[in-house]
Amino acid sequence: MVISKVERLMNLVIALLSTRTFITADRIRATVYGYPAASDEAFSRMFERDKNELRDLGIPLETGRVSPTDPTEGYRISREAYALPAVELTADEAAAVAVATQLWESPELITVTQGALLKLRAAGVDIEAGDDDVAITSTAALPGLRGSEEVLEILLSAIDSGRVVQFSHRPSRSEPYVTRTVEPWGVVTHRGRWYLVGHDRDRDAVRTFRLSRIGAEVTAIGPAGAVGRPAGVNLREIVARVVGDWPATGQARVWVAEGRATALRRRGTVVGPRTLGGRGGEEITLDIGMFDRLAREVASYGADAVALEPESLREDVIARLQAQASMEVDRA
Numbered sequence: 001m002v003i004s005k006v007e008r009l010m011n012l013v014i015a016l017l018s019t020r021t022f023i024t025a026d027r028i029r030a031t032v033y034g035y036p037a038a039s040d041e042a043f044s045r046m047f048e049r050d051k052n053e054l055r056d057l058g059i060p061l062e063t064g065r066v067s068p069t070d071p072t073e074g075y076r077i078s079r080e081a082y083a084l085p086a087v088e089l090t091a092d093e094a095a096a097v098a099v100a101t102q103l104w105e106s107p108e109l110i111t112v113t114q115g116a117l118l119k120l121r122a123a124g125v126d127i128e129a130g131d132d133d134v135a136i137t138s139t140a141a142l143p144g145l146r147g148s149e150e151v152l153e154i155l156l157s158a159i160d161s162g163r164v165v166q167f168s169h170r171p172s173r174s175e176p177y178v179t180r181t182v183e184p185w186g187v188v189t190h191r192g193r194w195y196l197v198g199h200d201r202d203r204d205a206v207r208t209f210r211l212s213r214i215g216a217e218v219t220a221i222g223p224a225g226a227v228g229r230p231a232g233v234n235l236r237e238i239v240a241r242v243v244g245d246w247p248a249t250g251q252a253r254v255w256v257a258e259g260r261a262t263a264l265r266r267r268g269t270v271v272g273p274r275t276l277g278g279r280g281g282e283e284i285t286l287d288i289g290m291f292d293r294l295a296r297e298v299a300s301y302g303a304d305a306v307a308l309e310p311e312s313l314r315e316d317v318i319a320r321l322q323a324q325a326s327m328e329v330d331r332a
Contacts, residue, residue: 005160007034009053011034015032016076017077017079019076021067021076022062022064022076023066023074023076024073024074029047045225056186059077061077062076063075151167152187154220155187158184158218159184159227161225162224162225162228164182164220164226165218166180166181166219167180167214167217168215168217169209171320173213175320180200180207180209181202182199182201182209183198183227184197184227185198186229190236194210195239196209197209197238198227203315208239208242251288252287252313253284254286254298254305254307255276256284256305257279257281257305258281260305264301268284268285268286269284269285270282271283291316292316295317298313
């Protein structure tokens with residue numbers, strides 16, 4: 001019987017919490033329910049992904065020698081580091097949890113939600129989704145995962161099996177969908193929104209995609225094991241940079257046509273005159289700030305503003321302009 005990845009990870013956590021000493025990968029393979037009878041190489045890949053998954057979730061997975069006389073590497077989870085302090089929520093925080101339960105009430109996640117509520121109530125926290133202080137008019141109006149559960153499930157499955165995914169995506173609600181082919185590295189949450197991070201084969205660059213802007217049809221293509229997250233990549237840092245919460249110390253170079261893009265010009269510092277494509281204008285520098293907002297603003301000026309550096313900004317602006325051009329062609 002094949003079990004889900006979530007159940008396998010839970011079994012792994014229970015096993016690693018239950019031991020005071022380090023246990024080897026071979027023992028984990030033999031005792032933790034959920035690892036199929038596969039080749040050594042297949043198990044090694046699966047176990048490596050599971051370890052990375054636990055670390056991404058913030059679970060303190062430790063490695064060390066099995067015993068003073070046995071140099072074999074083993075694993076365990078420190079109970080002291082894993083245990084949470086007593087749960088103490090203010091009235092406002094409890095209300096926020098109640099709102100979250102409304103957001104996560106989809107059939108795919110209801111079991112997890114109920115389990116979380118049970119633990120909070122057991123800790124003495126009063127959580128009532130129907131509290132008068134919590135104003136909920138429609139769960140569909142709340143930002144986050146709502147409506148994207150199936151997309152998330154397919155993406156997680158593709159990430160787990162190491163397969164490429166193909167889907168339609170639009171940078172904003174006003175722009176058309178464009179087919180993207182992506183090597184998925186992981187899915188993370190940031191400020192209540194869900195993001196897929198991976199290598200975009202069409203752009204040949206690292207890209208971030210908000211799940212709410214991905215079409216319902218997501219297809220895993222190609223062989224399993226073809227995709228893997230590069231070592232040292234921090235998905236949360238990538239998302240934070242894109243949405244503008246990462247400290248923006250860099251600057252962008254943009255060309256603006258003479259007498260055009262006045263608002264953009266006012267925000268920047270003029271470097272000097274420059275002719276581009278036979279048109280006179282000036283090169284300016286600006287603080288990047290919110291990456292997505294700057295790309296959208298530069299693209300809104302069309303041919304009157306051209307992103308020069310960094311390359312990631314230039315590619316993003318070009319992609320927006322191409323999407324807009326495709327939409328105009330379709331209308332014609």
